[in-house]
Amino acid sequence: MSNKVIHALYNDDDILMDAVKTVKAADHHIDEVFTPFPVHGLDKAMGLAPTKIAITAFLYGITGLSFAIWMTNYMMIEDWPQDIGGKPNFSWFTNMPAFVPILFELTIFFAAHLMVITFYMRSRIWPFKSAENPDVRTTDDHFLMEISIHDNEKELKSLLKETGAVEIKVIENK
Amino acid sequence: MSSHYEAPIREPLVLGDKSYHDITVDIAKPIEGKANKNWYIAFTISLIAFLWGLGCITFTIGTGIGTWGLNKNIGWAWDITNFVWWVGIGHAGTLISAVLLLFRQRWRMAINRSSEAMTIFAVFQAGLFPIIHMGRPWDAYWVLPIPNQFGSLWVNFNSPLLWDVFAISTYLSVSLVFWWTGLLPDFAMLRDRAIKPFQKKIYALLSFGWSGRAKDWQRFEEVSLVLAGLATPLVLSVHTIVSMDFATSINPGWHSTIFPPYFVAGAIFSGFAMVQTLLGIMRKVTNLENYITRLHVEYMNMVIMLTGGIVAVAYASEFFIAWYTGSPYENFTYMSVGAATGPYGWAFWSLILFNILIPQLLWIRKFRRSFIASFIISIAINIGMWFERFDIIAIVLSKGHLPSTWTRFEPTFVDVGIFIGTIGFFGVLFLLYARTFPVIAQAEVKSIMKVSGENYKKLRDGNHE
Known part of the structure; x- marks a missing residue:
């Protein structure tokens, strides 16, 4: 396992995109790219798999809907049925039209919150987490590409220089 | 660079010769600089109003709802008016960030952050009213479906x-996480720029380590x-x-199937008006004139015209139906000849003036693109939308089915004080927000710079000649 990485900084998203494509074409593995804003198409160029987070939202939504059905049925039909405004309370289904707003809101509630929590957990962001971007300029106007070195420092350096990097640094990981 | 193409006839969304770093500097400036005198004046006024409102709330809870101008026929009036008014204002934020995102409207990026903040702060105010009106706010948790000792x-x-309860709490909490998730990269930007250690710590915490x-x-x-x-x-x-x-109630004037779409249109109408009011001031105070431009104002005014038109048609159809039924009860609803000529006629005509007549000025392009005119019209709409809710509630309840129940609602100083207090509370929150939060979604604005920045557009369009 190598413990040396190279950091190449760029100051333009288009130059970065071309650089990512060049580096990929030269068969190097890009460990990470830090950018100040979403650069469209970067994930595809880097070869990242599409995110499945939308699917989790769908599943969470179904969970919320099921919970709402269970809750309205248990509270309004089974546990303590009441005659409210003559609305039928013999079965959940006959009383269901009055529950539609609740079913809808809980579906959204579960889908939205659990999806966001999933996002935070998967991307490892939460309160008191310390930032991991190696250079503070990557939240301003710089783009940083991180590649690990496997006895090819010179070759990488010259390749990155050609792609238009404004700064190239070699970092020793301890 | 073909992916950055935007038609040359579209006006740029970001004016001036801006680089990515310039955007960072512009957005961070109001936070890193010192507040000026105007900010302190506005903050003091808001704080006093807030404290006055708190006093009135304390008086209400200590003495009882009898301190309000309610009576046995008008069981809710001023409080529910304010509740609906604030919830309505709370609609533009999520509409701008959600609906306009789905429609890929890039102009939302300059205004979404602040209007979402407005949404959240407005829903806070809205939520206060039902809780205060319970009379025993410490029992407010009874609205939640939790097991209890009654059986x-x-x-x-x-x-x-x-x-x-479910809709508003879902709305508030989802809006809050939507807002906060969008804030993470911008807090990270502030964190990485901060020089003072305390500031760095705070923004590091807020950015969740983005x-x-x-x-x-x-x-x-x-x-x-x-x-x-x-x-x-x-x-x-x-x-x-x-x-x-x-x-869903059986009061004439309320029992109306067009209420849902008509209320939603009214909410967007009033929400955009409030965004217009707030951003009209904020763009000047925080020097963000290059980001919140005439074009943004015009687009918002177009939404106001559309939703205002829907609201006007709804009024017209309510008025027509009230007359067409020939029912004497319908003649006392908020949209009827009876209302226009009755004791609340002034409220009826205020509604017509502020909500229907004045916004028609926006058909004129000059007004639509004028900051001053938009600001004044937006204030008129804010007032008009308050009257809409007041009319729907107070006028309808003041004329019950039996003439012996006819009565009037007169607000007491406590009613007025609590309303002023919520405006003050809203002002306090928004002013604190404007000093400590990135008021424009700078990461998103950077991503459209090459598409719609004035300098990039000029460069690209110049090539065709």
Whole structure:
């Protein structure tokens, strides 16, 4: 396992995109790219798999809907049925039209919150987490590409220089 | 660079010769600089209003709801008016960030952050009113379906008031996470710029350690899109359910099937008016004239014209139906000859003037693109939308089915004081927000710079000649 990485900084998203494509074409593995804003198409160029987070939202939504059905049925039909405004309370289904707003809101509630929590957990962001971007300029106007070195420092350096990097640094990981 | 193409006839969304770094500096400036005198004056006034409101709330809770101008026929008036008014204002934020995201409207990026902040602060104010009106606010948790010592006696899921509890708390909490998720990269920007250690610590905490990895951004964009898809029906459901508080009752004037779409249009109408009011001031105070431009103002005014038109048609149809039924009861609803000529005629005509007549000025392009005119018209709409709710509630309740129940609602100083207090509270929150939060979604603005920045557009369009 190598413990040396190279950091190449760029100051333009288009130059970065071309650089990512060049580096990929030269068969190097890009460990990470830090950018100040979403650069469209970067994930595809880097070869990242599409995110499945939308699917989790769908599943969470179904969970919320099921919970709402269970809750309205248990509270309004089974546990303590009441005659409210003559609305039928013999079965959940006959009383269901009055529950539609609740079913809808809980579906959204579960889908939205659990999806966001999933996002935070998967991307490892939460309160008191310390930032991991190696250079503070990557939240301003710089783009940083991180590649690990496997006895090819010179070759990488010259390749990155050609792609238009404004700064190239070699970092020793301890 | 063909992916950055935008038609040359479209006006640029970001003016001036801006680089990515310039955007960072511009957005961070109001936070890193010192507040000026105007800010302190505005803050002091808001704080005094807030404290006055707190005093009135304390008086209400200590003495009872009898301190309000309610009576046995008008069981709710000023409080529910304010509640609906604030919830309505709270509609533009999520509409701008969610619906406009789905429609790929890039102009939303300059205004979404602040209007979402407005949404959240406005919903806070709205939520206060039902809780105060309970009389025993410490029992407010009874609206939640939690097991209790009465048997368990559950909440009533058949009631629109309970639907409201679910709709508004879902709306508030989802808006909050939507807002905060969008804030993470911008807090990270402030964190990485901060020089003072305390400031750095605070923004490091607020940014949740956002690092801006490619994978994070991929998820971030997917989450934003899905949240927008979830928030769009949510925002429409909230005011639909608020309207059902009235529409499911059997009062003439309230029992109306057009209430849900009409209330939603009214909410967007008033929400955009409030955004116009707030941003009209903020763009000047925080020197963000290059980001919140005439074009943004014009687009917002177009939404105001559309939703204002829907509202006007709804009034017209309510008025027509009230007359067409020939029912004497319908002649005393808020949209009827009886209302126009009755003791609340001044409120009826205020509504017509502020909500229908004055906004028609926006058909004139000069007004639509004028900051001053938009500001004044937006204030008129804010007032008009308050009268709409007041008319719907107070006028309808003041004329019951039996003439012996006819009565009037007169607000007491406590009613007025609590309303002023919520405006003050809103002002306090918004002013603090404007000093400490990135008021424009700078990461998103950077991503459209090459598409719609004035300097890039000039460069690109110049090539054709």
